[in-house]
Amino acid sequence: xxxxxxxxxxxxxxxxxxxxxxxxxxxxxxxxxxxxxxxxxxxxxxxxxxxxxxxxxxxxxxxxxxxxxxxxxxxxxxxxxxxxxxxxxxxxxxxxxxxxxxxxxxxxxxxxxxx
Amino acid sequence: xxxxxxxxxxxxxxxxxxxxxxxxxxxxxxxxxxxxxxxxxxxxxxxxxxxxxxxxxxxxxxxxxxxxxxxxxxxxxxxxxxxxxxxxxxxxxxxxxxxxxxxxxxxxxxxx
Numbered sequence: 001x002x003x004x005x006x007x008x009x010x011x012x013x014x015x016x017x018x019x020x021x022x023x024x025x026x027x028x029x030x031x032x033x034x035x036x037x038x039x040x041x042x043x044x045x046x047x048x049x050x051x052x053x054x055x056x057x058x059x060x061x062x063x064x065x066x067x068x069x070x071x072x073x074x075x076x077x078x079x080x081x082x083x084x085x086x087x088x089x090x091x092x093x094x095x096x097x098x099x100x101x102x103x104x105x106x107x108x109x110x111x112x113x114x115x
Numbered sequence: 116x117x118x119x120x121x122x123x124x125x126x127x128x129x130x131x132x133x134x135x136x137x138x139x140x141x142x143x144x145x146x147x148x149x150x151x152x153x154x155x156x157x158x159x160x161x162x163x164x165x166x167x168x169x170x171x172x173x174x175x176x177x178x179x180x181x182x183x184x185x186x187x188x189x190x191x192x193x194x195x196x197x198x199x200x201x202x203x204x205x206x207x208x209x210x211x212x213x214x215x216x217x218x219x220x221x222x223x224x225x226x227x
Contacts, residue, residue, distance in 0.1 A: 004158070042204075042217055042218070042219045042220060043159070043204065043206075043215075043217040044217075045214050045215065045216075048214070056214050058214070090158050090159070092158070092159075103149065103161040103164060104159075104161065104215075105161070106157075106158030106159050106160070107158050108156065108157050108158050109158055
Protein backbone atom coordinates (compact mmCIF):
# COMPACT_ATOMS: atom_id res chain seq x y z
CA UNK A 1 0.00 0.00 0.00
CA UNK A 2 1.42 3.39 -0.96
CA UNK A 3 2.02 5.83 1.89
CA UNK A 4 0.92 9.40 2.25
CA UNK A 5 2.20 11.46 -0.68
CA UNK A 6 2.81 15.18 -0.48
CA UNK A 7 3.70 17.44 -3.37
CA UNK A 8 5.74 19.39 -4.00
CA UNK A 9 8.61 18.36 -1.73
CA UNK A 10 10.20 21.82 -1.74
CA UNK A 11 8.76 25.22 -2.56
CA UNK A 12 10.20 28.72 -2.60
CA UNK A 13 7.88 31.70 -2.67
CA UNK A 14 8.11 35.41 -1.98
CA UNK A 15 6.14 37.45 0.51
CA UNK A 16 2.63 38.28 -0.62
CA UNK A 17 2.28 35.29 -2.91
CA UNK A 18 -0.06 32.42 -2.33
CA UNK A 19 0.70 28.70 -2.34
CA UNK A 20 -1.20 25.44 -2.65
CA UNK A 21 0.10 22.19 -1.21
CA UNK A 22 -1.26 18.78 -2.07
CA UNK A 23 -1.69 15.59 -0.07
CA UNK A 24 -2.79 12.15 -1.21
CA UNK A 25 -3.71 9.95 1.77
CA UNK A 26 -3.28 6.23 2.06
CA UNK A 27 -5.89 4.43 0.02
CA UNK A 28 -9.02 3.94 2.09
CA UNK A 29 -8.17 6.64 4.62
CA UNK A 30 -10.85 9.29 4.87
CA UNK A 31 -9.36 11.62 7.46
CA UNK A 32 -6.60 14.05 6.50
CA UNK A 33 -4.89 16.39 8.95
CA UNK A 34 -2.42 19.15 8.29
CA UNK A 35 0.36 20.29 10.61
CA UNK A 36 2.92 23.07 10.50
CA UNK A 37 6.36 22.22 11.84
CA UNK A 38 8.94 24.85 12.72
CA UNK A 39 12.06 24.64 14.87
CA UNK A 40 10.69 27.20 17.30
CA UNK A 41 7.06 26.10 17.61
CA UNK A 42 7.27 22.39 16.93
CA UNK A 43 4.28 20.64 15.41
CA UNK A 44 1.11 22.68 15.35
CA UNK A 45 -2.27 21.48 14.19
CA UNK A 46 -3.80 23.37 11.29
CA UNK A 47 -6.99 21.50 10.42
CA UNK A 48 -8.55 18.11 9.84
CA UNK A 49 -10.88 17.00 7.07
CA UNK A 50 -13.16 14.01 6.87
CA UNK A 51 -15.47 13.23 3.95
CA UNK A 52 -14.84 16.65 2.41
CA UNK A 53 -15.80 18.47 5.62
CA UNK A 54 -13.51 20.38 7.93
CA UNK A 55 -14.09 18.91 11.38
CA UNK A 56 -11.38 20.55 13.42
CA UNK A 57 -9.35 23.70 13.09
CA UNK A 58 -6.29 24.90 14.94
CA UNK A 59 -5.38 28.41 15.94
CA UNK A 60 -4.15 29.80 12.63
CA UNK A 61 -5.26 32.93 10.76
CA UNK A 62 -7.75 32.80 7.94
CA UNK A 63 -4.92 32.97 5.40
CA UNK A 64 -4.57 29.25 5.97
CA UNK A 65 -7.32 27.23 4.37
CA UNK A 66 -7.85 23.77 3.05
CA UNK A 67 -10.22 21.46 1.34
CA UNK A 68 -10.76 17.79 0.70
CA UNK A 69 -12.00 16.16 -2.45
CA UNK A 70 -14.32 13.22 -2.88
CA UNK A 71 -11.35 10.89 -3.35
CA UNK A 72 -10.01 12.06 0.05
CA UNK A 73 -7.10 13.94 -1.49
CA UNK A 74 -6.57 17.24 0.25
CA UNK A 75 -5.05 20.59 -0.50
CA UNK A 76 -4.08 23.43 1.75
CA UNK A 77 -3.68 27.00 0.66
CA UNK A 78 -1.81 29.86 2.24
CA UNK A 79 -2.55 33.31 0.89
CA UNK A 80 -0.54 36.50 1.30
CA UNK A 81 2.54 34.64 2.44
CA UNK A 82 4.61 36.03 5.30
CA UNK A 83 8.21 35.25 6.22
CA UNK A 84 6.96 33.44 9.31
CA UNK A 85 5.08 30.95 7.16
CA UNK A 86 8.37 29.29 6.27
CA UNK A 87 8.01 25.79 7.67
CA UNK A 88 7.63 22.12 6.95
CA UNK A 89 3.97 21.39 6.25
CA UNK A 90 3.00 17.85 7.10
CA UNK A 91 -0.05 15.96 6.05
CA UNK A 92 -1.29 12.91 7.92
CA UNK A 93 -4.05 10.45 7.16
CA UNK A 94 -6.00 7.93 9.17
CA UNK A 95 -8.96 5.67 8.40
CA UNK A 96 -11.56 7.60 10.34
CA UNK A 97 -9.91 10.15 12.62
CA UNK A 98 -12.08 11.93 15.15
CA UNK A 99 -12.77 10.15 18.43
CA UNK A 100 -11.33 6.83 17.50
CA UNK A 101 -7.83 7.86 18.55
CA UNK A 102 -6.33 6.30 15.49
CA UNK A 103 -2.66 6.61 14.80
CA UNK A 104 -1.70 9.04 12.09
CA UNK A 105 0.34 8.18 9.02
CA UNK A 106 2.44 11.13 7.94
CA UNK A 107 3.86 12.13 4.59
CA UNK A 108 7.39 13.48 4.25
CA UNK A 109 6.11 17.03 4.11
CA UNK A 110 6.47 20.07 1.91
CA UNK A 111 9.29 22.40 2.89
CA UNK A 112 8.09 25.94 2.20
CA UNK A 113 10.54 28.82 2.19
CA UNK A 114 9.21 32.36 1.99
CA UNK A 115 11.73 34.99 0.88
CA UNK B 116 -2.62 27.33 27.48
CA UNK B 117 -2.25 23.61 27.97
CA UNK B 118 0.93 22.11 26.67
CA UNK B 119 3.00 19.00 26.50
CA UNK B 120 6.67 19.45 27.21
CA UNK B 121 9.87 17.49 27.25
CA UNK B 122 12.53 17.55 29.95
CA UNK B 123 15.60 17.12 27.71
CA UNK B 124 16.00 18.50 24.22
CA UNK B 125 18.96 16.19 23.40
CA UNK B 126 19.83 12.76 24.70
CA UNK B 127 23.07 10.92 23.90
CA UNK B 128 23.11 7.19 24.49
CA UNK B 129 25.71 4.52 23.93
CA UNK B 130 24.76 1.95 21.31
CA UNK B 131 23.33 -1.08 23.06
CA UNK B 132 22.25 0.79 26.14
CA UNK B 133 18.65 1.57 27.05
CA UNK B 134 17.23 5.02 26.31
CA UNK B 135 14.63 6.83 28.37
CA UNK B 136 12.88 9.85 26.95
CA UNK B 137 10.65 11.84 29.26
CA UNK B 138 7.61 13.98 28.69
CA UNK B 139 5.45 16.10 30.99
CA UNK B 140 1.89 17.01 30.28
CA UNK B 141 -0.27 19.55 32.00
CA UNK B 142 -3.87 18.63 31.20
CA UNK B 143 -5.19 16.07 33.65
CA UNK B 144 -8.17 15.51 31.37
CA UNK B 145 -6.01 14.07 28.58
CA UNK B 146 -6.90 10.44 28.05
CA UNK B 147 -4.67 9.34 25.21
CA UNK B 148 -0.94 9.72 24.65
CA UNK B 149 1.24 8.87 21.69
CA UNK B 150 4.92 8.70 20.88
CA UNK B 151 6.19 9.45 17.41
CA UNK B 152 9.66 9.24 15.94
CA UNK B 153 10.85 11.58 13.22
CA UNK B 154 13.96 10.79 11.23
CA UNK B 155 15.73 13.46 9.25
CA UNK B 156 13.85 14.37 6.09
CA UNK B 157 10.81 12.30 6.96
CA UNK B 158 7.47 12.79 8.59
CA UNK B 159 6.77 11.50 12.10
CA UNK B 160 6.23 7.78 12.44
CA UNK B 161 4.00 6.20 15.07
CA UNK B 162 5.84 4.23 17.76
CA UNK B 163 3.42 3.40 20.52
CA UNK B 164 0.35 4.77 22.27
CA UNK B 165 -1.28 4.43 25.67
CA UNK B 166 -4.65 5.29 27.12
CA UNK B 167 -5.06 6.91 30.50
CA UNK B 168 -6.57 3.76 32.02
CA UNK B 169 -3.20 2.04 31.63
CA UNK B 170 0.14 2.58 33.38
CA UNK B 171 2.37 0.68 31.01
CA UNK B 172 2.34 -0.64 27.51
CA UNK B 173 5.01 -2.60 25.69
CA UNK B 174 5.87 -2.87 22.05
CA UNK B 175 8.82 -4.23 20.16
CA UNK B 176 11.86 -2.93 22.09
CA UNK B 177 9.81 0.01 23.36
CA UNK B 178 7.83 0.57 26.53
CA UNK B 179 5.68 3.55 27.42
CA UNK B 180 5.03 4.39 31.06
CA UNK B 181 2.31 6.73 32.23
CA UNK B 182 2.26 8.28 35.68
CA UNK B 183 -0.97 10.19 36.01
CA UNK B 184 -0.20 11.33 39.53
CA UNK B 185 2.65 13.52 38.37
CA UNK B 186 1.46 13.86 34.76
CA UNK B 187 4.52 12.22 33.34
CA UNK B 188 5.05 10.04 30.32
CA UNK B 189 8.21 8.19 29.35
CA UNK B 190 9.41 6.17 26.41
CA UNK B 191 11.97 3.45 27.03
CA UNK B 192 13.92 2.00 24.14
CA UNK B 193 15.79 -1.21 24.86
CA UNK B 194 19.20 -1.96 23.35
CA UNK B 195 19.38 1.28 21.42
CA UNK B 196 20.53 0.94 17.84
CA UNK B 197 21.92 3.48 15.32
CA UNK B 198 18.58 3.37 13.52
CA UNK B 199 16.93 4.79 16.62
CA UNK B 200 18.60 8.15 15.99
CA UNK B 201 15.74 10.58 15.51
CA UNK B 202 13.66 13.23 17.20
CA UNK B 203 11.04 11.75 19.48
CA UNK B 204 7.76 13.52 20.13
CA UNK B 205 5.12 12.84 22.71
CA UNK B 206 1.59 14.06 22.04
CA UNK B 207 -1.64 14.10 23.96
CA UNK B 208 -5.23 14.03 22.87
CA UNK B 209 -7.33 16.65 24.58
CA UNK B 210 -11.08 16.54 24.28
CA UNK B 211 -13.30 14.53 22.00
CA UNK B 212 -11.76 15.52 18.71
CA UNK B 213 -8.61 14.10 17.29
CA UNK B 214 -6.48 17.19 17.69
CA UNK B 215 -3.12 16.21 19.05
CA UNK B 216 -1.08 18.59 21.18
CA UNK B 217 2.59 17.92 20.58
CA UNK B 218 5.63 18.28 22.76
CA UNK B 219 8.74 20.08 21.58
CA UNK B 220 10.67 16.90 20.79
CA UNK B 221 13.83 15.21 22.08
CA UNK B 222 16.71 14.45 19.78
CA UNK B 223 18.21 11.04 20.45
CA UNK B 224 21.86 10.63 19.48
CA UNK B 225 23.48 7.21 19.43
CA UNK B 226 27.16 7.03 20.26
CA UNK B 227 29.08 4.14 18.65
